[in-house]
Amino acid sequence: MQRVVLAPAAEEDIVEILAWCHEHFGEPARIRYEALLPQAFVDIADNSERVGSRSREELADGARTYHLWHNRQRTEKAVGMVAKPRHFLLFRLNTKGEIEIGRVLHDSMDLASNLPDGYLA
Numbered sequence: 077m078q079r080v081v082l083a084p085a086a087e088e089d090i091v092e093i094l095a096w097c098h099e100h101f102g103e104p105a106r107i108r109y110e111a112l113l114p115q116a117f118v119d120i121a122d123n124s125e126r127v128g129s130r131s132r133e134e135l136a137d138g139a140r141t142y143h144l145w146h147n148r149q150r151t152e153k154a155v156g157m158v159a160k161p162r163h164f165l166l167f168r169l170n171t172k173g174e175i176e177i178g179r180v181l182h183d184s185m186d187l188a189s190n191l192p193d194g195y196l197a
Contacts, residue, residue, distance in 0.1 A: 077173045078124070082118045086165075086194040089180040091181045093163060111151040112144055113180070116165060119147050121175050124167070135188060136195040138168040143183065166192070 082090070090113060097148060098106035120142050126147030132139040144161035151157065162183050170176040178192035 077118075077156065078121045078169075080121045081174050081176050082177060083112060083178045083192050083194075086177040086180050091183075104156070105158075105189075108156050109161070109178065110159060111155045112148060114141060115150045116147050117145050117175075117177065120165065120167060121151065122177060124169070124196050130131060132166070132175070132187070135191060139166065139178075139195065141166055142183070166195075168195075 078162075093113075094106050094109060097109050097146040107133050120129060123124055123129075124140060126142075128147075129142045132141050141164050143164040144158070148158050148161050163180055164183055165177050166181065166187065167175055167177045178195060179190060181187065
C-alpha cells in the first residue's frame with residue numbers, strides 16, 4: 077500500500093466540504109462524510125487503478141480521478157452510508173512514490189480550471 081499525502085489545496089477542500097455538509101445536512105451527515113474521505117484514500121492507496129479510478133492524462137501527467145460514489149458502501153457498517161456522494165479526488169503519484177491528493181472537488185466543478193499548483197494542463 078502506498079502512502080497518501082494531501083496537498084494544501086486538498087486539505088482546504090476537505091475543511092470546506094465538511095463545514096458545508098454540517099451546515100446543510102447536520103452532524104450525522106458530516107460524520108459519514110468524514111469517514112468516507114479517508115476510506116477513499118485507503119482504497120486508492122491500496123490500488124490506484126481500482127474500479128472507478130480514471131486516467132486524466134489530458135490534464136496532467138499521471139493525473140487520475142476517483143469519485144467517492146465508488147466506495148460509499150465501505151463505511152456503511154461503521155457510521156452509515158453516504159447515499160449520494162458528490163465529490164471526487166484528483167490524485168497522482170508524486171516524485172517520492174506517494175499518492176498525492178491534489179484536490180477534492182464537487183462533481184459539478186470544472187476540473188481543468190481547478191487544478192492544484194504544480195499540475196500542468
